[in-house]
Amino acid sequence: MILNKAEFLVVNNPLRDFIQEKYEIPILRKMIPADVQFETALEIGCGTGQGSGLIKKYFAPVKIEAIDLDDRMIGLAQKRNHDHAINYSQMDAAKLEFPDDHFDIIFDFAIIHHIPNWQDCIHELARTAKDGAFLLLEELSIESFSGIPGGLWKKILDHPYEKMFDFQELEDFLEATGFQILQTKYSNPLGLLKHISLAAKLKKTGV
Numbered sequence: 001m002i003l004n005k006a007e008f009l010v011v012n013n014p015l016r017d018f019i020q021e022k023y024e025i026p027i028l029r030k031m032i033p034a035d036v037q038f039e040t041a042l043e044i045g046c047g048t049g050q051g052s053g054l055i056k057k058y059f060a061p062v063k064i065e066a067i068d069l070d071d072r073m074i075g076l077a078q079k080r081n082h083d084h085a086i087n088y089s090q091m092d093a094a095k096l097e098f099p100d101d102h103f104d105i106i107f108d109f110a111i112i113h114h115i116p117n118w119q120d121c122i123h124e125l126a127r128t129a130k131d132g133a134f135l136l137l138e139e140l141s142i143e144s145f146s147g148i149p150g151g152l153w154k155k156i157l158d159h160p161y162e163k164m165f166d167f168q169e170l171e172d173f174l175e176a177t178g179f180q181i182l183q184t185k186y187s188n189p190l191g192l193l194k195h196i197s198l199a200a201k202l203k204k205t206g207v
């Protein structure tokens, strides 16, 4: 689902950029070894391009494919980053146009909870990742949109709530798809928004 006006403003502002660089990325960076080098990275739901710039800065892959369903986001991301190592494309994360066994590392900054058929997306991540690839994600779940602040977010933001996973369901589905979970960290800053940071490593069967 593309973002409604309220969420477009939440995502497309300097505070979001600050939180992503100073809070989210350091947690994820520490979850996987510092000495692994990456050739190819994928970022799903790249939004306005802040994440892909940070992936380049803190994970240094040779090439980054960054995709988003929303053309507006791709236009903004291309304006923000003029780096030949980053390629932006309009694409559905549940129907990736990349070959099997292609990526060394995949990033998801708060997008899978937007996808009604989120299971298809996780299958696509497993298909396009190499055996041994890392997955780093920052996600919300149906628990993020319950309780008092969560209920308020639910009123303001547009998501496929009926189809949305809870955190355990997300972890279980990742494991069932071959992503061995290395670390998780649950947070709820100021009691405002429950979310998970997670690192996993893909083990393909029959490889």
Ligand SMILES: C[S@@+](CC[C@H](N)C(=O)[O-])C[C@H]1O[C@@H](n2cnc3c(N)ncnc32)[C@H](O)[C@@H]1O
Pocket (backbone or CB within 6 Å): 001, 002, 003, 011, 016, 020, 044, 045, 046, 047, 048, 051, 067, 068, 069, 070, 073, 091, 092, 093, 094, 109, 110, 111, 114, 115
């Ligand atoms: C909450 S925003 C997060 C943007 C950015 N990753 C960030 O952390 O600021 C979710 C993004 O996912 C994109 N999106 C939603 N459904 C998608 C899908 N099926 N495939 C690719 N991108 C999708 C939206 O257009 C939006 O840019």
